[in-house]
Amino acid sequence: MKELLTNITWPQYLLAMVVLAAIYYTVVFLLYFRKDLSKKIKSARQGNEEYPEEELENNAQDAPEDSQGELMDHLESTVYDIEHSILEPGKKATKQELLEQLQTRVASFGGLSRPGYRYALNNFIIEKAKENCGADFSEEELEAAWDNLPR
Numbered sequence: 001m002k003e004l005l006t007n008i009t010w011p012q013y014l015l016a017m018v019v020l021a022a023i024y025y026t027v028v029f030l031l032y033f034r035k036d037l038s039k040k041i042k043s044a045r046q047g048n049e050e051y052p053e054e055e056l057e058n059n060a061q062d063a064p065e066d067s068q069g070e071l072m073d074h075l076e077s078t079v080y081d082i083e084h085s086i087l088e089p090g091k092k093a094t095k096q097e098l099l100e101q102l103q104t105r106v107a108s109f110g111g112l113s114r115p116g117y118r119y120a121l122n123n124f125i126i127e128k129a130k131e132n133c134g135a136d137f138s139e140e141e142l143e144a145a146w147d148n149l150p151r
Contacts (some may be wrong), residue, residue: 071111078109079124087128095135099145107149118146 030037030076086101093101102125111117122142 011061068105069119071114074109075111075117076140078106079121081105082125083128086134087125091133093133098129099141103145105148106146120139
């Protein structure tokens with residue numbers, strides 16, 4: 001047994017470890033992303049057709065973390081835009097004007113269909129509108145405004 005271990009050189013050992021690690025991570029990647037890969041392969045075979053929007057919305061929970069990360073980034077940029085343009089401290093506007101401006105700004109946010117993102121956005125707007133503009137929005141008012149957005 002001792003002769004067997006002394007006959008293996010460091011370069012051979014490192015090469016074996018790199019190959020085994022590559023195989024392991026390839027298997028993990030394929031297991032984790034098999035749904036996405038099968039969709040891409042099917043779409044490539046069918047001539048790169050786009051997925052219908054209904055199918056994409058139904059599979060929103062199966063979406064990889066990248067799209068959730070993109071939604072989080074989009075939420076952060078939307079919140080930043082709202083805070084630095086619409087809900088500025090001392091801004092004089094009626095509640096209806098603020099709501100219309102908010103609807104315009106939020107219309108492009110794709111996370112409104114997800115309850116967690118919607119809840120976070122509503123809470124931010126309620127807090128900042130009261131703090132900076134003196135406008136009291138209720139969650140029901142904001143929900144109604146988001147439901148009336150053109151899609």
